[in-house]
Amino acid sequence: MVRRGSDLSRQRNPQSILHRTGASELKVHGWIMTNEVGPDGHIVLDKHAVVTFSLEGIMDLQLDGFSGQNVIAGLVLQRATDRGRSSYFSLPEDGTDVEIELTPCYGLDGFIRAKKVAISFIPGRPADM
Numbered sequence: 001m002v003r004r005g006s007d008l009s010r011q012r013n014p015q016s017i018l019h020r021t022g023a024s025e026l027k028v029h030g031w032i033m034t035n036e037v038g039p040d041g042h043i044v045l046d047k048h049a050v051v052t053f054s055l056e057g058i059m060d061l062q063l064d065g066f067s068g069q070n071v072i073a074g075l076v077l078q079r080a081t082d083r084g085r086s087s088y089f090s091l092p093e094d095g096t097d098v099e100i101e102l103t104p105c106y107g108l109d110g111f112i113r114a115k116k117v118a119i120s121f122i123p124g125r126p127a128d129m
Contacts, residue, residue, distance in 0.1 A: 057115025067107035074103040
């Protein structure tokens with residue numbers, strides 16, 4: 001069995017660069033867990049990639065549990081939901097706003113709401129996130 005997708009794989013050490021104006025970035029190292037066990041006794045991880053989410057027009061964010069590890073269990077990219085925080089928004093909300101939700105495993109969790117998101121990735125393990 002091969003598990004795929006950010007909701008089943010674990011990503012390590014999300015890195016973010018947040019700016020009040022211009023683009024901000026969230027980088028996540030992701031992989032696919034296989035059913036194989038390596039000679040070291042650990043599950044073999046395959047198809048590593050560093051995924052970069054470039055966000056423009058950040059309106060709201062809430063990040064909790066930031067630590068030295070910041071392992072997330074999943075990442076959900078969706079149309080923004082009403083969290084009852086519109087009085088905090090720096091920009092007017094509309095139906096095209098996007099939201100990235102980080103579900104915790106160990107450390108970081110929360111959400112980022114923005115006007116635009118662009119996604120890119122680099123195959124392989126991170127050199128140094």
